[in-house]
Amino acid sequence: NAGVTQTPKFQVLKTGQSMTLQCAQDMNHEYMSWYRQDPGMGLRLIHYSVGAGITDQGEVPNGYNVSRSTTEDFPLRLLSAAPSQTSVYFCASRYPGGTEAFFGQGTRLTVV
Amino acid sequence: QQQVKQSPQSLIVQKGGIPIINCAYENTAFDYFPWYQQFPGKGPALLIAIRPDVSEKKEGRFTISFNKSAKQFSLHIMDSQPGDSATYFCAASKAQGAQKLVFGQGTRLTINP
Numbered sequence: 766n767a768g769v770t771q772t773p774k775f776q777v778l779k780t781g782q783s784m785t786l787q788c789a790q791d792m793n794h795e796y797m798s799w800y801r802q803d804p805g806m807g808l809r810l811i812h813y814s815v816g817a818g819i820t821d822q823g824e825v826p827n828g829y830n831v832s833r834s835t836t837e838d839f840p841l842r843l844l845s846a847a848p849s850q851t852s853v854y855f856c857a858s859r860y861p862g863g864t865e866a867f868f869g870q871g872t873r874l875t876v877v
Numbered sequence: 878q879q880q881v882k883q884s885p886q887s888l889i890v891q892k893g894g895i896p897i898i899n900c901a902y903e904n905t906a907f908d909y910f911p912w913y914q915q916f917p918g919k920g921p922a923l924l925i926a927i928r929p930d931v932s933e934k935k936e937g938r939f940t941i942s943f944n945k946s947a948k949q950f951s952l953h954i955m956d957s958q959p960g961d962s963a964t965y966f967c968a969a970s971k972a973q974g975a976q977k978l979v980f981g982q983g984t985r986l987t988i989n990p
Binding site for chain 2: 798800805807808809813823864865868869871
């Protein structure tokens with residue numbers, strides 16, 4: 766099992782560019798989430814999904830878009846990158862009903 | 878708003894010491910409280926978790942203490958080792974039908990040899 770796979774690992778964008786961060790899991794988890802990690806801020810929830818076709822906003826959704834067409838994939842789209850979106854992004858998945866969340870290795874994004 | 882507050886932000890302990898990391902939560906509906914450990918360049922990984930029906934849980938050298946009335950919980954690491962140096966996050970969620978896992982700000986722990 767690969768677990769949760771995120772691509773790319775590193776990315777540099779120019780202000781105003783758009784891109785998609787990919788996340789795929791092979792554990793058949795219904796719940797998937799995107800977090801961003803910034804120094805002193807912990808992990809903040811951007812968007813989450815409780816199943817294919819169902820998404821909702823987290824704590825910091827502005828500037829990001831998601832969709833979930835399959836159980837396995839949950840891409841995160843940056844519509845028009847801004848320097849404030851420089852961060853490390855983590856995708857996580859888990860079964861319904863709480864318990865352990867499995868995280869990917871992260872994508873380090875720099876917007877210049 | 879920060880639903881889970883974690884302290885300290887950083888902590889340095891000598892090998893063999895007992896680092897203690899504290900968290901406080903606001904939402905009384907939370908009933909699942911995990912701790913995650915993160916090494917540089919890696920994603921967080923579950924370390925230990927507790928539900929509010931017990932006041933303490935031990936797994937190896939790691940112990941969670943839980944105070945429901947104070948809405949606080951803490952992580953203790955017994956006989957700490959340099960390999961325990963990492964960032965630790967507390968978190969909280971509602972166990973039933975829980976979609977959101979809310980994290981604290983994180984504590985960077987350094988264990989000196």
